[in-house]
Amino acid sequence: MTSFYELEAPTTWAEPPARYSFSSLQAIDACPRKWQLLHSEWGEHGRFPQRPHPKALEGTIVHEAIELLVRALGKRGLPSITSPAFREAVAEIDFWGHFAREVEKWNARLARHPRSGPFFVLRTPPRELANRAIRLFREQYTPLDAAPQAKASTSGESGPVDPMALLDQRGAVSEIDVSHPELPFHGVIDLVELVDGGVQVVDFKTGKQKEEHELQLQLYGVLWWRRTGVRPSRLAIQYLNQRRELRVGEADLVAAERRLEESIADAGRLLARTPAEARPGKDCGYCPARARCGAGWRAYQASLGRPRAGTTDLEVTVGVAPSPNGFVGEAGGREVNVVYDAAVGQHLPALEAGASLRLLDVVVRDEGKTFEVRPWTEVYGVPEEA
Known part of the structure; x- marks a missing residue:
């Protein structure tokens, strides 16, 4: 079976949504191709398998918790923090339990990714995330102590109910x-x-x-x-x-x-087009599907300087037939060494001289002369026309 990283395009392109939301219309307008790539079917994956960075996920978990709390408080007239109504809102959404549930959910999802690894695990304790949310909330919250509004959520009642x-x-x-x-x-x-x-x-x-x-x-x-x-x-x-x-x-x-x-x-x-129009911009470097969008990838790479440490994304052309532990290639007009453990090499796409690869989260060595492919590095084969 062709691996996800060898697929040059979705196996089934996404259809337009049956119902749009405000956020989906915004996402499509910002970059139609990004929306299409992320919502299409890729082999055994119903959608593009995303691997968000843990720090970004932590921010999402904290933000979602505050949103849940504000909605629960809004139904109660935005009561003071010390009031019974405030405690009732916290209990209704299980505020403290939210963080443990989300950390567990995301770690399970990240573990199922084709290239999971130790850098892509949420390690911050749920209690610390909860404290972070409380600090942000306290800095901004202004209670109104108005009369309670809605008595209960009516989610899902818009069908037969008027x-x-x-x-x-x-x-x-x-x-x-x-x-x-x-x-x-x-x-x-x-x-x-x-x-x-x-x-x-x-x-x-x-x-x-x-x-x-x-x-x-x-x-x-x-x-x-x-x-x-x-x-x-x-x-x-x-x-x-x-x-x-x-x-x-x-x-x-x-x-x-x-x-x-x-x-x-x-x-x-x-x-209606496949692929849809790409709209390259400053956010291309954060797009989960950037390696499968030629226009976005080129715009993103043009914005990068020469990496000398840490991790980076890189397009490289294999120069000579690879050994079990790496190859010499060309990237950005200069010769580079790409190295990896033999066990890692067994899971890479088929490599031969002249093949182009896009490496995501590759480790920079020797001030940018050598790049190490680790078990969590994503290695995409690049079609000639990309």
């Missing part, structure tokens, strides 16, 4: 998945509440203010309007330390819906 009837009954609903009745688009709205006789849609955010937050909230207003027939009179973005309220008229929502329709059409058109 969201507006539920809102009239409860006064507020939270975490409700709403789909547009005509466009293939949906979103999970954090909170919808009745305020001064009108409907207010609230989205909770834990990071810095961004223009895209307002765009996303407008689309959630469109979803509620088209799903229930009741147009929201207010939109609100609740950050940890402040709240932005937006008055919204029918013309605003109609314009947002028109932009949404155009975005969906653009996404479908972009993903």
